[in-house]
């Protein structure tokens with residue numbers, strides 16, 4: 385722990401003033417201790433104990449251009465000269481709205497908010513108002529932010545595979561103390577990638593369900609891709625029953641391509657939520673989708689509020705990200721995917737050589753590394769069988785080798801990561817794998 389003494393001391397001091405010492409509960413779980421940062425640049429981050437790391441956590445996803453990207457920063461400075469927020473309208477909102485409707489295939493209009501959680505809240509509200517129904521279908525293993533109406537902890541994996549929707553309704557567990565139990569009564573939890581369970585539930589409860597919300601790739605649990613035909617089936621069924629289909633692209637947006645997963649998969653949801661990478665590390669999110677649903681905001685039927693919504697700094701950040709990612713016909717996405725593939729191929733090979741059983745699921749520039757005694761992980765039940773303790777040890781040892789990875793196994797690659805970072809990372813993986821294999 386001496387290695388991280390400054391971080392440990394800062395955390396103790398922070399606890400005097402900041403509840404829990406960290407600004408988001410998840411950050412407290414980092415082993416051996418939550419790190420304090422001096423500064424960050426490109427793909428790298430420097431802690432207060434003067435250790436430099438290659439950063440694959442990337443602030444839980446937003447830093448698609450890496451840290452302190454020069455052109456991005458320049459546009460932010462420029463925007464700030466004109467004042468950061470007005471509570472009035474400005475050109476940046478129009479230009480970003482326009483660019484988003486050009487880029488996102490499903491977007492006829494957009495509505496800005498500050499975080500992924502808020503965007504999901506708005507999308508669910510729009511769906512309820514549009515359909516006049518109250519229930520929301522969501523899936524085990526997906527995460528849609530921490531608002532009361534959608535935040536749950538998951539019952540046992542056995543239960544999740546039952547597809548018993550009646551039971552699902554009664555078994556949903558609060559995600560946190562203090563959460564209104566009533567807010568969860570309109571939630572129906574289903575296993576994902578299971579077309580039969582979906583069809584059965586939607587058919588049975590078609591007159592009560594306002595929305596189906598899904599991550600297009602189950603990034604939060606194993607980076608699992610949808611089975612062939614599953615998302616098409618979901619689109620077909622929701623259209624048939626007049627249910628609003630919401631794709632939560634808070635992770636996949638601006639990561640699987642400029643037009644997100646729905647462009648990549650060629651399917652049009654009714655609404656998407658975007659955030660994280662959208663503004664490269666500045667708080668900004670949005671709901672985008674069909675004018676017919678979004679018009680409820682203009683009509684004043686659905687309230688959409690937020691003091692800092694669409695502020696000048698955030699919209700400048702959004703425009704700067706789009707500008708950078710659009711260069712050379714989207715070459716940045718090909719490069720990031722290439723870097724991620726070099727990493728995943730390398731990691732698989734090193735772990736195999738050292739006798740460590742693992743699965744690495746990759747989608748574009750994001751991947752999930754799991755230690756597990758299975759040849760593949762393609763559903764939430766199998767994901768739950770992974771050896772989390774071993775991964776925690778791996779992550780901690782990687783930190784000692786100068787590589788920062790999320791404690792849950794999800795790795796992000798940015799435009800700032802290149803072959804040099806890959807080589808250094810694979811060298812570290814080799815050392816750590818040898819140590820783990822030795823005992």
Ligand code: PLP
Pocket residue numbers: 444499500501502504527528529530599604632633634635659660
């Ligand atoms: N939706 C998805 C798919 C997410 O992964 C997250 C956050 O990780 C959210 C929504 C919530 O976003 P935020 O943390 O910005 O509120």
